Amino acid sequence: MPARIPDPALFPKDAIQEAYNAILSENAGAALQYSVSEGYKPLRQWLVGHMASLGVECTIDNIIITTGSQQALDYLGKLFISPGDTILTTWPTYLGALQAFNAYEPRYDRLTPEGGNTTPAAYMQSAEKAGGQVKLAYLTADFSNPTGETIGRSERAKLIELAHELDIPLIEDAAYRSLRFNGENAPSMLALDIEREGEIDKTRVIYSGSFSKTLTPGLRVGWVCAAKPIISKLVLIKQAADLHSPTINQMVIHHVAKRHFDQQVSKACDSYRLRRDHMLQALQNYMPEGVTWTKPEGGMFVWMTLPEHMDGADLLAKSIKEIQVAFVPGSAFFADGSGKNTIRLNYSLPNAEAIDTGMARLGTLIKNQLAV
Amino acid sequence: MPARIPDPALFPKDAIQEAYNAILSENAGAALQYSVSEGYKPLRQWLVGHMASLGVECTIDNIIITTGSQQALDYLGKLFISPGDTILTTWPTYLGALQAFNAYEPRYDRLTPEGGNTTPAAYMQSAEKAGGQVKLAYLTADFSNPTGETIGRSERAKLIELAHELDIPLIEDAAYRSLRFNGENAPSMLALDIEREGEIDKTRVIYSGSFSKTLTPGLRVGWVCAAKPIISKLVLIKQAADLHSPTINQMVIHHVAKRHFDQQVSKACDSYRLRRDHMLQALQNYMPEGVTWTKPEGGMFVWMTLPEHMDGADLLAKSIKEIQVAFVPGSAFFADGSGKNTIRLNYSLPNAEAIDTGMARLGTLIKNQLAV
Structure with missing residues (x-):
């Protein structure tokens, strides 16, 4: 089960209820009927505008609606991966992506955004050596x-x-993109690739978006924006795999996004920014030397690196038992199971007091472990 | 795009709207949040009762909710099929099943319900000869x-x-099961297998159900009922592939099914029975000798066999152009592309007058073809 991570207090419940009533009063026949695999046209049209706001010029033929962005990962795995092929990803990466791709039996190689010594040729050699x-x-x-x-x-x-040198597609998972609290937006990778190639239909970046972190996850609505030939293949895969995403869900998301998207995003950012600030302050107050953590400019997570000999999974077991503080041991996010001395903290649900109490207790627990 | 086949006039629109309002007023936090991969517990509990009414004794651990029954076929293909393996199915069969399974690159062999000369050993030999x-x-x-x-x-x-002799699972696609107009219900194959094996967890029949033909297809809610070990594997597949089916959709289907399922089914049966009767009468009135058709006791389709030299796809092209009557050429439903002289007629949408006019024209068109 996925963590219950967005704060349900932020869901635009009234706008959603209003949307269901409007749609079922005016357009019930279409809302409750079968529909097309590529998705509800007005929502795809709204997304053309949304993508334009990210610097991505596209048409509705560059967009398919999926049942959450998790489904996009499954279909992209189905489209591109045969057993033994190699997927490049960061160490750590989204656990759900590893789970979706694993169904297609790939191996993984480590992507290092900062460059480093690995060359395209080295990636290719490793992949061939592994038989894919x-x-x-x-x-x-x-x-x-x-x-x-x-x-x-x-x-x-x-x-x-x-990606160009390797002649491979690159999936840009943008699930958290709208949740920036401060700092400057970097251009979306799809926008950069369009700049490079001149137009979206020549690009290789596949943008995977989601309404789960901005509006609501319970309706399961996400989208993919990419070159037309990729979208066409995804439409055929989706038709065979589940016909289409639920019709009424797409209509409701369109109804709400059209009226409230920006306002909803800024409400979520305000709320999560405050909690991020509380979290970073608490970490500074309570964590002993030898513990480091990231300072995110958005999203829902802080990543903590414990002293090298400390095991995140052991710490979780003690934490649950002794201080009732939960987090996710970091090694689950590594394709090779490494990263044992890391943990993922989440600040999007607890309030300021709970964050302060939790981190104070966790700091003490870690200190006690260091003293052992 | 799937045919828009259930009559939208039959959708329980008011009950659905009432359900959305009740759920969003009382339980919005849960309805709009992430939930578990196996599905909404009260709906699974309701389905335990529904399955009991079909003679299937089970618990909620024998049930997973899917995003329509099409998704169940995709996940079952993913679970069981490797490239080159053999799937047994009837000739013709559901086109969507062939599409879902084809992603896993199987071959097909013909299942003959009436028995015939094919033995388990012959099936196995053909499969092995094909490399799977x-x-x-x-x-x-x-x-x-x-x-x-x-x-x-x-x-x-x-x-x-x-299936027992071959030691393979057997998928019982029950999408139309509730729509019986007359005649006696045969026991579900899962019920028969439970009778044979003593309990559901020893069976090999996988029952795939759907609310699309009884309540509404637009919410995309189906289920699988099978032995626990199969359900557990499907839950893992679903978690990796789309996390879970939309939460609120499952709650709405539960709300409506609990209050109106039987009444909704009998309303649909009354409506479709009348149209089936009109269709069979019109066929008898207008079809020339040499044309035969099935006499269904339920569901939405009549299957027509044309004279052997006549091609259903050619007839469709002429029919659309000359008489504005649409149907589906039968060969799409055959795994080997045979059945060229067959067509699928659907009576669930047109009214009595349209059925009569359409079949009168089609009868004349076929007569004229025969005279050429």
Whole structure:
């Protein structure tokens, strides 16, 4: 089960209820009937405008609606991966992406946004040695789950260059992109690739978006924006796999997004920014030396690195038992199971007091462990 | 795009609107939040009762909710099929099943419910010769899409016996099961397998159900009922593939099913029975000699066999152009593309007058073709 991470107090419940009533009063026949695999046209049209606000010029033929962005990862795995092929991703990466891709039996190689010594040729050699080819790169460029970190503009350009050299698609998971609290937006990787190639239909970046963190996850509405040939293949895959995402859900999301998206995003940012600030303050107040953590400019997570010999899973077991504080051990987010001395903290649900109490207790627990 | 087949006039629009309002007033936090991959517990509990009414004794651990029954077929393909494996199915069969399974690159062998000369050993030999194994059988036992026909009790028992001899799962697609207009219900194949094995967790029949033909397709809610070990694997597949089906959709379907399922089914049956009667009468009135058709006891389809030299696809092209009558050429429903002289007629949408006019014109068109 996914963590219950967005704060339900932020869901635009009244706007959603209003949307259901309007749609069922005016358009029930269509809302409750079968519909097309590519998705509800007015929602795709709204997304053309949304993508334009990110610097991505596209048409509705560049957009497919999915049942949450998790489904996009499943379909992209189905489209690109054969057993033994290689996927490049960051270490750590989104656990749900590893789970979605694992169904297609890939191996993983480590993507290093900061460059480093690995060359395209080295990636290709490793993949061939393992009996497949490099077929896909996957990453979250903004406020990633689990680290909360953002990839800078020049690193984005380098990663796109790498994808071109390897001749592979690159999935830009943008689930948290709208939740920026401060600092400057880096251009979306798809926008950078359009700049490079001149138009979206020549690009290789596949933008995966979601309404789960901005409006509501319970309606399961996400989208993919990419070159037409990729979208056409995804439409065929979706038709075979579930016909289409629920019709009324797409109409409701369109109704609400059209009227309240910006306002909803700014409400969520205000709320999560405050909690992020509380979290960072509490960490500074209570964590002993030898513990470090990220300072996210958006999203829902802080990533903590414990002293090298400390195990996040052991710490969780003690934490649950002794101080009733929960977090996720970091090694689950590493394709090779490394990262044992890391943990993922989440600040999007607890209030200021709970954050302060929790981190004070966790700081003491870690100190006690260090003293053992 | 799937045909817009259930009559939208039958959708329980008011009950659905009432359900959304009740749920969003009383339980919005849960309705709009992430939830569990196996599905909304009260809906699974309601389905335990529904399955009991079909003679299937089970617990909620035997049930997973899917985003329509099409998704169940995709996940079952993912679970059971490797490239080159063999799936047994009827000739013709549900086109959407072929599409869902094709993603996993199987071959197909013909299932003959009436028995015939094919032995388990012959099926196994063909599969091995093709480089794989027989991994799955799939069929619609009640009012199948496309033929409208139902498999009798003794044939069901034989098919279950065959699945046991081959040691493979058998998918019972029950999308149309509730829509019986007359005649006697045959036991569900899952019920027969429970009778044979003593309890559901020892069975190999996988029952795939849907609310699309009884309540509404636009919410995309279906379910699978099967032995626990199969359900557990489907839950893991679903978690990786889309986390869970939309929360609020499951709550609404539960709310409506609990209050109106039986009444809704009998309303749909009354409406479709009348149209089936009109259709069969019109066929008798207008079709020339040499044309035969099925006499369904439920569902939405009549299957027509044209004279052997006549091609359903050619007839459709002429029909659209000359008489504005649409149907589906039958060969799409055959895994090997045969059945060229068959077509699928659908009576669930047109009214009596449209059925009469349409069949009169089609009869004349076929007569004229025969005269050429």
